[in-house]
Amino acid sequence: MTAAATRLTVTLPRDGRLTDYELGEPGPWRRPVAPLTTRIAYAAAHVVPRALATNVPGAPAELDWETTLAYRHELWSYGLGVADAMDTAQRGMGLDWPATAELIRRSGAEAAAVGGRLACGAGTDQLELADIPSGKQGLTVILDAYREQIDVVRSAGAQVILMASRALAKVTTSADDYLAVYETLLSEVDQPVILHWLGTMFDPALQGYWGSEHIPTATEVFSGLIESHSSKIDGVKVSLLDAGHEIALRRTLPSAVRLYTGDDFNYPELILGDDHGHSDALLGVFAGIYPAASTALQELDAGNAIRAREILDSTRELGRHIFAAPTYYYKTGIAFLSWLNGNQAGFSMVGGLTTGRSVEHLTTLFVLADQAGLLSDPTIAAHRMRLYLELNGVTS
Numbered sequence: 001m002t003a004a005a006t007r008l009t010v011t012l013p014r015d016g017r018l019t020d021y022e023l024g025e026p027g028p029w030r031r032p033v034a035p036l037t038t039r040i041a042y043a044a045a046h047v048v049p050r051a052l053a054t055n056v057p058g059a060p061a062e063l064d065w066e067t068t069l070a071y072r073h074e075l076w077s078y079g080l081g082v083a084d085a086m087d088t089a090q091r092g093m094g095l096d097w098p099a100t101a102e103l104i105r106r107s108g109a110e111a112a113a114v115g116g117r118l119a120c121g122a123g124t125d126q127l128e129l130a131d132i133p134s135g136k137q138g139l140t141v142i143l144d145a146y147r148e149q150i151d152v153v154r155s156a157g158a159q160v161i162l163m164a165s166r167a168l169a170k171v172t173t174s175a176d177d178y179l180a181v182y183e184t185l186l187s188e189v190d191q192p193v194i195l196h197w198l199g200t201m202f203d204p205a206l207q208g209y210w211g212s213e214h215i216p217t218a219t220e221v222f223s224g225l226i227e228s229h230s231s232k233i234d235g236v237k238v239s240l241l242d243a244g245h246e247i248a249l250r251r252t253l254p255s256a257v258r259l260y261t262g263d264d265f266n267y268p269e270l271i272l273g274d275d276h277g278h279s280d281a282l283l284g285v286f287a288g289i290y291p292a293a294s295t296a297l298q299e300l301d302a303g304n305a306i307r308a309r310e311i312l313d314s315t316r317e318l319g320r321h322i323f324a325a326p327t328y329y330y331k332t333g334i335a336f337l338s339w340l341n342g343n344q345a346g347f348s349m350v351g352g353l354t355t356g357r358s359v360e361h362l363t364t365l366f367v368l369a370d371q372a373g374l375l376s377d378p379t380i381a382a383h384r385m386r387l388y389l390e391l392n393g394v395t396s
Contacts, residue, residue, distance in 0.1 A: 010382045011396040012363050013389070018396055023382060027314075027373025029291035032079040036297045039271060039278070040258065042081040042119060043286035043293070044088035045072055046334045047095060047103065048344045061090075061099035061350045068103070069110050071343055078294035080286060081117030082107065083161065085153075087202055088284040089121075090331055092166065094351025097126035101152050108156025119194060119282075120156065122149035123163035129170055138171040139181055146185055160193040161237065161282075166205040175211025175221045182225055192234035194260060194282070197222060199240040201327040215245065223252055230254040237262045237282045241327075243270060251276055264323040264330070268312035272305060284330060285319040288337045289374055318368040321361075329356035333365050337374070340366065340381040347388065359392050 009020045048071070049055045053062035072082045084107045085091060085100050095103075104120045111118035124145040132138045142165060153160045162185065172178055186193070200207050210218035226233055236253070238246050239262030247270070250259040261270040261279035270279040286293045296311035322333035332353055339347040347354055357365075366375075366385050375381040389395070 008378050008382050010366075010385050011389075012367070012385075013359065013394050014363065014367075018394075021367060021370075023370050023375065023378040025373065026376050026378070027292055027295075027311075029295045029373070030298070031077055032294060032298050036079045036294070036301060038301050039280050039297055040081065040117075040260070041079075041271075041281040041286065041293065041297055042083040042117070042260070042283070043075045043290050044083040044086045044282065044284040045075060045287050046331055046338065047089045047099075047350060048335075048338075049348050049350045051346055051348065055348055055350060056352050057094070059351070061095050063099060063103065063350070064344075065106060067344050069106060071338065072107055072110060072116070073114065074343065075287070075290055076111075076114055076116035078290050079297070080290055080294060081119065082111070083119050083121075083282050084158070085121040086161065086163070086196075086284075087121075087198065087328075088287055088331055088334060090350050090353065091121060091123065091163070092125055092203065092205075093328065093331065094349070094353055097149075099350075100125070101149075104152050104156045104158065108158050112157055118157070119159040119161050120153045121161045121163040121196070122146060122153050124149070124165040124167040127167050129167060132167050132171055134171060138167075139177060142167050142171065143181055143184055146181070147188070150185070150189065154190070159191065159234065160189060161196055162193050163196050164198040164203070164206050164209055166203070169206050169209055172211065175218075178210055178221065179225060183229065186225075186229040186232040189232055192232055194234055195222075195226070195236045196262075197236065197238050197240065198262075201241060201325070202239055203328060215240070215242075219245070219249060223249065226257060227254060230257050233257050235260045235280065239263070241265050241323075246270060246279065247274075247276075250279060264319050265316075267319070268309055268316060271312065272300075272309050284334065285315075285322060288322060288334050288369075289315045289319065289372070291376070292372065292374060315372050315374070318365070318372045318374065321365055321368055324361075329353070332356035333362070336362050336365060337369055340369065340384050341374075341376045342380050347384075359389070359394060362388070 235258030243266035260282035300308040
């Protein structure tokens with residue numbers, strides 16, 4: 001980068017007034033020359049809508065397939081796995097089941113072509129919550145919905161992630177109902193799956209999952225399920241943003257069951273681990289910080305744990321900002337960062353979700369991404385930030 005480029009400035013609204021902000025340089029990130037080995041790491045990827053689609057709330061999702069799939073190739077090129085059709089891809093927030101099924105099929109074909117690691121979410125979001133009957137009949141409907149989506153994922157050649165189900169949370173009356181559904185599914189799958197426990201900060205409709213709002217009680221149910229069916233469980237993804245809970249759970253898992261951290265606040269220490277073990281990763285934040293995340297994991301593979309921790313720590317403030325409350329709007333920040341970095345032509349999202357964050361929030365995201373060295377081309381990022389501010393009536 002030239003000296004002139006390092007003096008690139010953008011006038012930003014900060015602390016109630018317009019001030020010039022000077023951009024720094026991209027970080028010393030690199031693509032791996034060999035597969036990552038010491039940790040399994042998935043980035044939960046977002047989707048990009050077709051520019052001229054009806055991207056408003058309630059409209060069917062129409063994706064820009066070329067751009068959406070190119071983003072997955074970018075993640076694979078950094079040695080990361082792709083976790084697709086997850087909440088980062090706007091499951092339950094604009095991405096409907098027909099588009100999801102097509103996404104899984106297309107991502108499966110692309111993964112097979114390049115040898116990329118791929119896991120995809122199987123849930124029940126093809127169901128209309130208002131139409132689900134109560135009692136055992138409702139549980140049967142939910143089981144069949146899960147089975148349909150599992151078949152799509154397996155047919156695409158991807159690993160199954162059993163997603164938490166809003167429908168199940170609505171119909172169940174006890175922990176036994178959760179166990180009846182999950183135990184049936186685990187008895188039927190032909191390959192080990194990843195179980196996903198998604199906290200209410202990501203989806204308020206999942207209140208009381210595993211049969212209790214009391215997390216220790218819910219954890220007992222979850223742990224019992226894992227212990228009884230460990231041969232059918234590759235790992236568990238826990239997204240409760242509670243590092244202490246994750247560490248305690250991790251230490252109780254059967255030896256063959258991984259814990260894939262879903263903690264987008266505390267991932268550095270959880271991935272690095274301690275004398276009792278470590279977490280692998282299945283993170284939405286990795287879709288935004290993937291060059292740094294990959295470089296950190298490469299350092300870890302090389303035995304440089306201190307440097308790996310330094311790199312991950314340098315992204316923490318950005319991650320905490322992207323996932324700030326209301327946490328379920330974090331997808332807006334991931335898409336904005338993708339746009340700033342030139343990975344998509346426009347700042348657009350399925351369902352019009354670009355309005356999920358304020359100008360102030362996205363301005364701070366721009367600054368934090370720059371300070372973390374995660375604006376890959378500062379000139380492009382600065383130009384697009386100016387466009388965004390002008391569009392929103394912020395002019396110098």
